[in-house]
Amino acid sequence: MADKPVVVVGAGPAGLCAAIELKKAGAPVVLLDENDKPGGQLFKQIHKFFGSREHKAGTRGFDIGTGLLDESLRLGIDVRLKTEVVGVDPGLRVWAVEDRGRSYLLEASRLVIATGATENALSFPGWTLPGVMTAGCAQTLVNVYRVLPGKRVLIIGSGNVGVIVGYQLMQAGAEVVGVVEAAPTLGGYGVHTAKLARAGVPFHVRTTVARAEGGESLERATIVGLDDSFKPLPGTERTLEVDTICLAVGLTPSVELPSLAGCATTYVPELGGRMPLHDEYMRSSVEEVYVVGDTAGVEEASTAMEEGRLAGIHAAWSLGYLDDAAMEAGAAETRRRLDALRQGVFGKKRFDAKSRVLEESHNR
Ligand SMILES: Cc1cc2nc3c(=O)[nH]c(=O)nc-3n(C[C@H](O)[C@H](O)[C@H](O)COP(=O)(O)OP(=O)(O)OC[C@H]3O[C@@H](n4cnc5c(N)ncnc54)[C@H](O)[C@@H]3O)c2cc1C
Numbered sequence: 001m002a003d004k005p006v007v008v009v010g011a012g013p014a015g016l017c018a019a020i021e022l023k024k025a026g027a028p029v030v031l032l033d034e035n036d037k038p039g040g041q042l043f044k045q046i047h048k049f050f051g052s053r054e055h056k057a058g059t060r061g062f063d064i065g066t067g068l069l070d071e072s073l074r075l076g077i078d079v080r081l082k083t084e085v086v087g088v089d090p091g092l093r094v095w096a097v098e099d100r101g102r103s104y105l106l107e108a109s110r111l112v113i114a115t116g117a118t119e120n121a122l123s124f125p126g127w128t129l130p131g132v133m134t135a136g137c138a139q140t141l142v143n144v145y146r147v148l149p150g151k152r153v154l155i156i157g158s159g160n161v162g163v164i165v166g167y168q169l170m171q172a173g174a175e176v177v178g179v180v181e182a183a184p185t186l187g188g189y190g191v192h193t194a195k196l197a198r199a200g201v202p203f204h205v206r207t208t209v210a211r212a213e214g215g216e217s218l219e220r221a222t223i224v225g226l227d228d229s230f231k232p233l234p235g236t237e238r239t240l241e242v243d244t245i246c247l248a249v250g251l252t253p254s255v256e257l258p259s260l261a262g263c264a265t266t267y268v269p270e271l272g273g274r275m276p277l278h279d280e281y282m283r284s285s286v287e288e289v290y291v292v293g294d295t296a297g298v299e300e301a302s303t304a305m306e307e308g309r310l311a312g313i314h315a316a317w318s319l320g321y322l323d324d325a326a327m328e329a330g331a332a333e334t335r336r337r338l339d340a341l342r343q344g345v346f347g348k349k350r351f352d353a354k355s356r357v358l359e360e361s362h363n364r
Helices: 013-025 040-044 061-075 135-143 160-171 190-198 256-260 301-318 324-341 344-363
Strands: 006-009 029-032 078-080 083-088 093-098 103-107 110-113 117-119 132-134 152-156 175-180 207-214 218-225 238-241 244-247 251-253 265-268 273-276 289-291
Touching: 006 013, 013 029, 013 040, 013 061, 013 110, 013 301, 040 061, 040 135, 061 301, 083 256, 110 301, 117 135, 132 135, 135 160, 135 244, 152 160, 152 207, 152 238, 160 175, 160 190, 160 244, 175 207, 175 238, 218 244, 251 273, 265 344, 289 301, 301 324
Parallel strands: 006 029, 006 110, 029 078, 110 289, 132 244, 152 175, 152 244
Antiparallel strands: 083 093, 093 103, 117 251, 207 218, 218 238, 265 273
């Protein structure tokens, strides 16, 4: 049994689920998050999830978040908000800064890193003008702070984040003047893309943004067609009157803390790029450090929750809070749900990519 707590960094869906499993098993756990509210990205997600009932199909992201928060409160988890972790080391020491003031050191028996992902940017002439922002920024403004970032919006990137945020901006009263996609085909799930298509939003494939222009802030964007080598096609430029550009061009796992902890990383384009290696229990190359959720490869909130549970169950077992049978049964059930989530055209790609990560981790 542990005299030090398990420290979970990041109270998004992955970190919350890890902390819940640990606490349920009886392990001491401290959950840290820099935000003033736990839940990570979930509280921005006002749409209903889909899939099967056991994956919360039909439930809105913020309701899933509220359920996890209620459970963590009921269990009495020590959740410390407005607490940024600025450093960790391979000796499992964690440096935390509370409310941008007091800093302190925590010594952990196990560390679970669930710090999510960072949105990618795209640079083009005019990209620093006010009005050009990431899709996640627009989603935070509209769904968390109830502020509409603009009235005429151009979305760059047709993946799920782009089309979901586009639809939510429309619901809040903005006009989406188009979705621009550099690839020859659209990237998001049909169910989300169709909502914008039905509303008459034009989709431009093999197209990118050439420049943004304006005075004090964004006033117009010029888009341009691309050839097979993604080079701009002369004579295809079109200028659109817009006050907002949302960049939805992918997410990259946040690997800063795993790197400081000494975790080995690998490069997996399908999961967002550089990410920490991990085994089938979400254990990194440093045995006492677990990586879960988007940090361990960008997927979805549902997979993040299952990975969190898996790490929580295994970490509790490794400290003697669960016996072998309980750990194996819990892990098998969680993996069954994870496998079910990684099916279909998009899921299969992630399943194959995760399998390569496990293989690389075992071959080290
Ligand atoms: C804009 C956007 C839209 C999305 N839309 C959907 C969607 O519609 N459906 C879906 O299934 N998935 C969606 N996703 C993906 C989904 O939200 C993520 O896969 C899921 O939230 C990942 O969970 P997580 O717990 O790994 O990370 P997050 O939810 O990102 O949580 C990470 C937490 O870590 C905290 N943190 C980070 N660094 C530190 C630090 N140093 N110290 C302390 N705390 C820290 C953050 O404050 C945050 O609360 C979206 C993602 C983004 C960015």
